[in-house]
Amino acid sequence: MKLHEYQSKQIFARYGIPIPKGKVAATASEARVIADELGSRVVIKSQVLVGGRGKAGGIRLAKNSSEAEDLAAQILTMEIKGLPVRKVLVDEAANIEHEIYFGITNDRAARKPVMMASAAGGVEIEEVARLTPEKIFRVHIDPLLGLRDYQTRDIAAGIDLPREHWKTFGTIVRGLWQAYVDCDATLAEINPLVITADNRLLAVDGKMLLDDNALFLHPDLSEMRDLDVEADSEIEARKYGLSFIKLDGNIGCMVNGAGLAMTTMDIIKLFGGEPANFLDIGGGASSDKVAAALRIILADPNVKAILLNVFGGITRCDEVARGILDALSEIKTKVPIVVRLVGTNADEGREILANANMITAVTLVDAAKKAVAVANGELVQ
Numbered sequence: 060m061k062l063h064e065y066q067s068k069q070i071f072a073r074y075g076i077p078i079p080k081g082k083v084a085a086t087a088s089e090a091r092v093i094a095d096e097l098g099s100r101v102v103i104k105s106q107v108l109v110g111g112r113g114k115a116g117g118i119r120l121a122k123n124s125s126e127a128e129d130l131a132a133q134i135l136t137m138e139i140k141g142l143p144v145r146k147v148l149v150d151e152a153a154n155i156e157h158e159i160y161f162g163i164t165n166d167r168a169a170r171k172p173v174m175m176a177s178a179a180g181g182v183e184i185e186e187v188a189r190l191t192p193e194k195i196f197r198v199h200i201d202p203l204l205g206l207r208d209y210q211t212r213d214i215a216a217g218i219d220l221p222r223e224h225w226k227t228f229g230t231i232v233r234g235l236w237q238a239y240v241d242c243d244a245t246l247a248e249i250n251p252l253v254i255t256a257d258n259r260l261l262a263v264d265g266k267m268l269l270d271d272n273a274l275f276l277h278p279d280l281s282e283m284r285d286l287d288v289e290a291d292s293e294i295e296a297r298k299y300g301l302s303f304i305k306l307d308g309n310i311g312c313m314v315n316g317a318g319l320a321m322t323t324m325d326i327i328k329l330f331g332g333e334p335a336n337f338l339d340i341g342g343g344a345s346s347d348k349v350a351a352a353l354r355i356i357l358a359d360p361n362v363k364a365i366l367l368n369v370f371g372g373i374t375r376c377d378e379v380a381r382g383i384l385d386a387l388s389e390i391k392t393k394v395p396i397v398v399r400l401v402g403t404n405a406d407e408g409r410e411i412l413a414n415a416n417m418i419t420a421v422t423l424v425d426a427a428k429k430a431v432a433v434a435n436g437e438l439v440q
């Protein structure tokens with residue numbers, strides 16, 4: 060889950076990281092009031108969950124509160140990379156002398172978190188990594204030992220940070236690390252961390268990604284989720300506790316178990332098809348969950364066939380079959396459904412579906428071939 064800049068910076072502030080004074084506004088007049096309160100030049104920043112807002116015109120400097128109101132009005136009508144701007148952050152403008160990059164993420168290959176810093180901040184770090192990788196300084200953190208003070212100094216030295224800033228930089232590095240750990244983040248990034256004309260360090264931009272699988276530990280953070288960035292189907296799926304990811308193909312997949320779901324998608328592709336989604340209905344799925352899953356799949360107009368692949372272990376095949384019938388009595392569809400049921404109560408399941416006009420398959424290969432064929436408009440029995 061991605062956090063907005065203003066949300067990330069609020070978290071940063073709790074960990075002692077210096078951020079500019081500012082507040083979020085949902086209307087231009089609110090932006091004016093905030094700018095008046097700040098009583099200085101301000102920067103109006105669109106709060107959308109995409110990068111490169113600056114280039115897209117979503118970040119503008121205003122000299123006074125009436126200019127702030129005008130610019131906020133403009134920005135609040137914008138769409139940036141397909142996302143509507145619903146809020147702007149009105150921050151006291153910084154007088155920037157120098158832009159630094161500082162971020163923490165997981166290095167999967169090293170199996171450790173890694174801190175990255177660069178004196179070439181402000182621009183996208185991926186660009187720096189591609190064009191001038193030597194300008195990025197990296198330090199791995201041992202998850203058991205945690206961050207050591209010498210590592211903080213190594214980073215400061217590694218980016219040639221002037222000595223006078225080392226103390227504050229230490230606070231920022233330790234603060235970001237603690238925020239990263241406490242929030243179960245997968246990324247915490249300050250880009251740019253600026254040195255101002257009056258020689259202060261300031262986190263001007265902030266970005267955090269949180270581990271979805273740890274969100275249940277953080278109800279306060281879960282509440283920050285912005286539903287704009289997610290497909291409606293994914294929101295609906297979460298409500299029913301289904302793991303669902305929308306994809307671009309035309310074969311809807313309903314599978315129990317993440318591994319089997321991945322396998323099913325692979326085999327569909329092996330036979331020349333494209334899955335329309337990843338969907339794990341989970342172990343022991345009840346019939347109403349199955350019905351919800353079928354509704355979600357059928358809501359996608361690209362879906363030309365559905366492949367139902369259930370291995371009944373804890374999940375009972377007859378429950379799944381009943382769920383499908385429930386859903387089909389509610390939504391009339393012409394989309395052909397290929398069913399492969401194996402395991403617990405498979406016979407009962409097949410019996411329940413016997414009169415439902417579905418294409419049955421015994422093996423997964425058979426099921427995938429049939430699904431690809433019907434998705435292509437071929438007749439199959």
Ligand code: GDP
Nearest residue numbers: 102110111112113152153155181250251263264
């Ligand atoms: P991003 O484009 O989405 O990464 O948004 P940022 O918050 O990083 O802003 C992009 C760029 O705008 C920064 O790298 C700065 O160069 C500039 N910028 C942002 N805030 C200020 C500010 O308060 N004052 C000045 N002068 N420039 C700013």
Ligand code: MN
Nearest residue numbers: 181250251264
């Ligand atoms: Mn930035």
